[in-house]
Amino acid sequence: MGTLNVILITGRTISQGITREGKKKLREYMESAAISEMDPEDLAKLGVKDGDTVRVKTSHGSVVVRAKASTQAPHPGIIFIPLGPWANEIVGSDSDSVGMPTFKSIVAEVEAAPGEQVLTALDIIKRRRG
Amino acid sequence: MPTVLTDVVCPYCGCLCDDLEVVIENNKIIETRSNCELGTKRFMEIDTQARLKAPKLRVNGELREATLDEAVRKAAEILVKAKRPLLYGWSCTECEAIRVGVQLAEELGGIIDNTTTICHGPTTLALQEVGISTCTLGEIKNRADMVIYWGCNPMHAHPRHISRYTTFPKGFFRERGQENRTLVVVDVRYTDTAKLAKFFLQIKPNYDYELISAFRLAIRGHKLPENVGGVPREKIEEIAKLMKTSQFVAIFFGLGVTMSGAKNRTIDNILSLTRDLHMFTKCVIMPMRGHYNVEGFDEVVTWETGFPYAVDFSRGYPRYNPGETSAIEALTRGDVDAALIVASDPIAHFPKETTRQLMSIPVVAIDSHESLTTEIADVVIPAAIAGIEVDGTAYRMDHVPIRLRKVIDPPKGVLPDREILLRILEKVREMKAAA
Numbered sequence: 001m002g003t004l005n006v007i008l009i010t011g012r013t014i015s016q017g018i019t020r021e022g023k024k025k026l027r028e029y030m031e032s033a034a035i036s037e038m039d040p041e042d043l044a045k046l047g048v049k050d051g052d053t054v055r056v057k058t059s060h061g062s063v064v065v066r067a068k069a070s071t072q073a074p075h076p077g078i079i080f081i082p083l084g085p086w087a088n089e090i091v092g093s094d095s096d097s098v099g100m101p102t103f104k105s106i107v108a109e110v111e112a113a114p115g116e117q118v119l120t121a122l123d124i125i126k127r128r129r130g
Numbered sequence: 131m132p133t134v135l136t137d138v139v140c141p142y143c144g145c146l147c148d149d150l151e152v153v154i155e156n157n158k159i160i161e162t163r164s165n166c167e168l169g170t171k172r173f174m175e176i177d178t179q180a181r182l183k184a185p186k187l188r189v190n191g192e193l194r195e196a197t198l199d200e201a202v203r204k205a206a207e208i209l210v211k212a213k214r215p216l217l218y219g220w221s222c223t224e225c226e227a228i229r230v231g232v233q234l235a236e237e238l239g240g241i242i243d244n245t246t247t248i249c250h251g252p253t254t255l256a257l258q259e260v261g262i263s264t265c266t267l268g269e270i271k272n273r274a275d276m277v278i279y280w281g282c283n284p285m286h287a288h289p290r291h292i293s294r295y296t297t298f299p300k301g302f303f304r305e306r307g308q309e310n311r312t313l314v315v316v317d318v319r320y321t322d323t324a325k326l327a328k329f330f331l332q333i334k335p336n337y338d339y340e341l342i343s344a345f346r347l348a349i350r351g352h353k354l355p356e357n358v359g360g361v362p363r364e365k366i367e368e369i370a371k372l373m374k375t376s377q378f379v380a381i382f383f384g385l386g387v388t389m390s391g392a393k394n395r396t397i398d399n400i401l402s403l404t405r406d407l408h409m410f411t412k413c414v415i416m417p418m419r420g421h422y423n424v425e426g427f428d429e430v431v432t433w434e435t436g437f438p439y440a441v442d443f444s445r446g447y448p449r450y451n452p453g454e455t456s457a458i459e460a461l462t463r464g465d466v467d468a469a470l471i472v473a474s475d476p477i478a479h480f481p482k483e484t485t486r487q488l489m490s491i492p493v494v495a496i497d498s499h500e501s502l503t504t505e506i507a508d509v510v511i512p513a514a515i516a517g518i519e520v521d522g523t524a525y526r527m528d529h530v531p532i533r534l535r536k537v538i539d540p541p542k543g544v545l546p547d548r549e550i551l552l553r554i555l556e557k558v559r560e561m562k563a564a565a
Contacts (some may be wrong), residue, residue: 001421011316011385012420017142022180022499024478051323061482072283075319078335084479085148085502093481098393099251099456101481105335105390111163125502126478128486 004046008058008108009080010091016082024121032087033084034108035110037070042077049114055113057092058106064090064116079110085124132160139534140169141222141517144527145295146418157538159391166289173518173537180500182512183541193510202550205470205494205509206557210565211266212468212492214444215240218457219474221421223513224534226520227547228423228430231472234555236443237562241466243457244427245474247437249456250417251452252388254438256397263404265414266528272301273412276376278314280400281386282336282418285322290325291418296380302376312376314369316341317386329369329415334360336391342399345370346406374410381529384418384468419527422517426525461487468492472547473513496550513547514540522546 015032023029036054049055050069051053055062056079070080082086083103090108091121096100119127139152152173153161162173185201196204209215217235220228221244221277235242246254270277279298284291292298297313304310315327316338324330333341336368337359344358345384354363373379381404387396400415407413414476420427427440435441438509440457453459457476460466462484468491477485478501493506504510516522523529540546 009335009386010389012283014167014286014289017168017287018151020475020478021501022175022178024475025180025500026504032304068457070319072319072321072324075332078318079320083479086483088255088479088485091481093458093462093483095456097453099247099458100393101248101458101484102387103143103248103389104386114360121478121502122505125485125489125505128482129489129506 002046003109003111004042004108006042006067006079006108007076007109008090009054010083010087010103011080013082016084019026028108029121030118034065034086035068035082035084036065037068037072037080038110039073039076039078040069041074042079043067046110046112053113053116054110055116056108056110058090058108060092061090064113064118066118079108085121089124107123135535139517139524139532139539140165141422141534142169142172143422144425144531145288145291146422146524146526147290147294148532153269154538159538160203163503166360167343168289168502176498176515176518178499181541182497182499182504182510183544184514186510188508198511200546201394201509201511202553202557205511205554206561207468208468208492208494208508208560209238209335209554210561212238212240212466214466215468215470216457216460216466217242217470217472218244218476219472220244220427221246221404221424222473223423223547224516224520224524225423225426226428226522227472227516227551229434230548230551230555234436234470234551235268237555239441239444239446241429241440241444241455241460243455245421245424246428247452247455247456247458248479249385249420249424250388251395252437253397253417254406255452256401258278260398260401261370262401263408263414264416264528265369266530267295267526270380270414271295271299273303273378274380275304275310276312276314276317276372276379278379278381280316280381280383282382282416283321283323284382285326286383287420288418292323293414296382297326312372323450327364329359331365331369338387338390339392339396339399340365342403345373345404346399349406349410359538363439373407373413376411377408379411379413381413381415382418383415416528423524425527425529426523429529453520458487460461465502466491470494470496471503472551473498474497475501477506483492485560496547511550512541512544513550514544516546520546522548
């Protein structure tokens, strides 16, 4: 087990799209958005399986999500977290003065996080409020 | 007896598919036909536990039910008291509501912005500099023999785009549909869209600008390095040759291009590639717009103020300076002191630090369902769903206005966004006159 240097992409998926309205408090939303889609090679390198918890860190923070074997592979060295509060835990607000934060191609690290809990969307918001 | 409504418009994504059949019985939707998975869920899951049916006000930290008059009064109080409120959201409501939103922003001296700011804002900045060669989706269906998806995955975000508008359908000049077209996908992952393509170019993250430049060089016959952004020279030259020899090239691009790298400068480059190709053939380009009426906001606000998004009325006249007057910066820097959020969930979709600022100011949320933003709001007003419970106008991603249809009645006492906003506007004017 170690740390894997990756590029983080955030974006839409069909299951995130289905759960984006009226389901933010449901487990279904967590299952669709509190995940990190990873290339099978990267999962093996990290020694984690589909469904295990991983910690993703960027210069903006860290978040615990569940690793998921990507259906859009191969993409070694790239992880994908669907749009939502989990992804936004580790995305910065700076927009290079054009209004658009950098939601894609972010330098990140992933490591196994056995036993750590994936927060619900509501818990993330509570934590941000302090 | 069930009733079948035909030619219903789907208020989910920028495709605005207008060929749906919706079966209703006793004011309930029991089935939709010809719809994608996203649109089906949109129609079938409106009456859930998360549906907002009564206004709420935050009292001693808890949201409590209130009357609509109480909620409208409190919303107006918050907005009138603010020096520079932010009015944000708007991409999932009808144009008629957006028009009232612009009036309200002007009356309040606030900023009005929509989700364009975090999707195709960079596209708008680029096309204001270099222009855009575009057309309707109907023209692409009838004419395009080469279709390129760059940095987008319509099989997930716009599931009927490929089958209804661009690649699979038979067109007037493309009688054999897909057989008459070449599909090319450029992406960092081997997406479900890429799996359908004849050519897939797997680009390294942040190399879009370089690869676009390589295509611009290749179509002019210049020499290329062996590899650009992970794509071999031979592949680039092969696609460039195909671009030049096709009769009608249609390029679609998504957030893979707008959200990384040089942002608007990358878009500037891809719009310029389109222009360059006109030396050899016909080429059009179109951003893949996400929410069903994100384009409608840009249209309405442009004809009302002259600017498409991030419009600031704080000096008494409309001013536009994305990077200063856009929602992310205005919130992150603490430049706004209250927010009205309409049909959107920025608490879920803005970066962490920006949401912290939003949570530190009074928030009024108008929405059909509970969201993370309604969770933190001080005033929550339930709204009817445009395109399902009320009619209205929306703009498809190719700038074509389409009339949304009402298929069932909204819950009792729940009004359309436009009526709620009109009531708030009237109350704001009343309070300002009395001050």
